[in-house]
Amino acid sequence: MTQLGARWTADQVLALAPDAASRKAGSKLGAAGPWSEAGSSDEGTVWGLCKGSGSKPYQTVVDIADAAGPAYKCSCPSRKFPCKHALGLLLLWAADDAAVPPGQEPEWAGQWTAGRRRRAEEKKAGAGSRTPSGSADPEAARRRAERRAERVTSGAVELEQRLADLLRGGLATAEQSGYGLWEETAARMVDAQAQGLAGRVRELGAIPSTGPGWPVRLLEECALLHLLGQGWLRRERLPDGLAATVRSRMGLPASADGPPLRDRWLVLAQYDTTDPRLTTRRIWLHGADSDRTVLLLSYGAAGRAPELALPVGLALEAEVSAYPGAGQPRVALGEQFAPPAPAAIRPPGMTTSRAAARYGDALRDDPWLESVPVTLDRVVPAPDGDSWQLADADEDAALPLTPAARSRPGLWRLVALSGGAPVRVFGEYGHQGFTPLTAWPEGPGDAVALC
Numbered sequence: 173m174t175q176l177g178a179r180w181t182a183d184q185v186l187a188l189a190p191d192a193a194s195r196k197a198g199s200k201l202g203a204a205g206p207w208s209e210a211g212s213s214d215e216g217t218v219w220g221l222c223k224g225s226g227s228k229p230y231q232t233v234v235d236i237a238d239a240a241g242p243a244y245k246c247s248c249p250s251r252k253f254p255c256k257h258a259l260g261l262l263l264l265w266a267a268d269d270a271a272v273p274p275g276q277e278p279e280w281a282g283q284w285t286a287g288r289r290r291r292a293e294e295k296k297a298g299a300g301s302r303t304p305s306g307s308a309d310p311e312a313a314r315r316r317a318e319r320r321a322e323r324v325t326s327g328a329v330e331l332e333q334r335l336a337d338l339l340r341g342g343l344a345t346a347e348q349s350g351y352g353l354w355e356e357t358a359a360r361m362v363d364a365q366a367q368g369l370a371g372r373v374r375e376l377g378a379i380p381s382t383g384p385g386w387p388v389r390l391l392e393e394c395a396l397l398h399l400l401g402q403g404w405l406r407r408e409r410l411p412d413g414l415a416a417t418v419r420s421r422m423g424l425p426a427s428a429d430g431p432p433l434r435d436r437w438l439v440l441a442q443y444d445t446t447d448p449r450l451t452t453r454r455i456w457l458h459g460a461d462s463d464r465t466v467l468l469l470s471y472g473a474a475g476r477a478p479e480l481a482l483p484v485g486l487a488l489e490a491e492v493s494a495y496p497g498a499g500q501p502r503v504a505l506g507e508q509f510a511p512p513a514p515a516a517i518r519p520p521g522m523t524t525s526r527a528a529a530r531y532g533d534a535l536r537d538d539p540w541l542e543s544v545p546v547t548l549d550r551v552v553p554a555p556d557g558d559s560w561q562l563a564d565a566d567e568d569a570a571l572p573l574t575p576a577a578r579s580r581p582g583l584w585r586l587v588a589l590s591g592g593a594p595v596r597v598f599g600e601y602g603h604q605g606f607t608p609l610t611a612w613p614e615g616p617g618d619a620v621a622l623c
Contacts, residue, residue, distance in 0.1 A: 206222050211277070450471055491508075
């Protein structure tokens with residue numbers, strides 16, 4: 173049961189917004205003016221009526237007790253989740269006890285929450301009653317897997333030939349041929365059901381337009397693609413962990429088969445990446461007891477925000493299971509024993525030199541790894557010519573920020589939080605530099621999301 177006395181911060185609420193426009197519109201509704209009959213219950217529900225442009229106010233209700241993050245219902249026509257009214261109601265609840273007092277749910281709100289929780293119980297009971305006999309024919313599944321492996325192998329062989337042709341003709345031909353060459357190659361990899369190869373091939377097409385030094389970067393990426401293709405063709409000779417990593421990098425599906433790990437998981441960061449077909453939400457968690465940092469992935473199709481939402485600074489007691497692969501941080505969220513609630517705990521930090529060593533160690537298990545999650549302790553954001561870096565306050569070392577991080581508004585939030593003093597920063601560190609995602613002041617204070 174969620175006790176609504178544990179109020180969220182405004183940053184935690186706004187982290188739920190599906191886009192910047194919703195964040196701005198929701199902030200305008202975070203005052204008492206447009207709201208009436210607002211209230212909350214000890215069971216984790218917040219509700220209210222919001223005056224709109226029509227004669228009838230919008231009925232808005234939020235179930236904060238949902239273990240996978242808050243769920244929303246609003247009578248407005250918006251297709252965004254949460255809509256601006258749900259964001260405004262949560263902002264009002266977070267800021268003003270008197271504006272959202274404890275009370276009895278109105279019938280329209282109670283029917284929705286009761287229906288949701290009944291369906292959740294039915295789903296849980298149905299999952300527990302399933303037996304292995306209801307699963308698909310294992311022999312048919314094995315044959316499908318073999319056929320797909322044959323297609324992937326054909327794609328890997330074809331890609332090897334195309335890389336050889338590129339090197340034989342010279343890297344300059346990549347700039348002359350343009351992006352079309354790589355898009356056509358990527359389409360061939362999709363036909364071969366090697367989506368992992370297709371994604372990396374598409375990235376090659378953009379390298380010639382990245383400025384001076386692009387031939388070196390293109391050669392590096394071609395070498396990694398060659399290594400991945402050879403890893404697949406020789407997967408039978410690889411150690412089990414590395415073979416699982418190769419299968420994952422090739423884009424083959426896998427199930428989380430690691431033993432469940434129960435912990436109190438702190439939400440370190442949440443951010444979305446989008447392409448024309450899919451929105452991917454990355455949620456980093458840190459186990460208070462296990463000291464493990466793990467990754468949850470959630471997806472939304474056709475521009476819709478993924479359903480799973482866990483704002484920074486919350487913690488939930490739950491089980492997670494790891495996906496196969498050497499050093500794989502990705503997990504699946506299992507049984508949740510309590511809904512997310514604000515927490516004052518912080519992850520332990522490390523020095524900048526230790527972070528660099530950690531990335532180097534991780535590359536031995538996964539040579540295609542773009543970055544690793546790290547928490548830096550006592551670092552100061554500082555300009556470095558035309559760039560920025562995080563300088564270690566206790567040793568003569570620093571990590572450069574990635575080009576993407578330097579162009580985000582989060583950089584200036586980090587600089588303002590620091591004010592020249594050391595801060596603790598969580599982010600992703602890789603060959604392009606460090607991307608800060610969340611920061612904490614050196615003294616008492618809440619987490620500040622930077623993405």
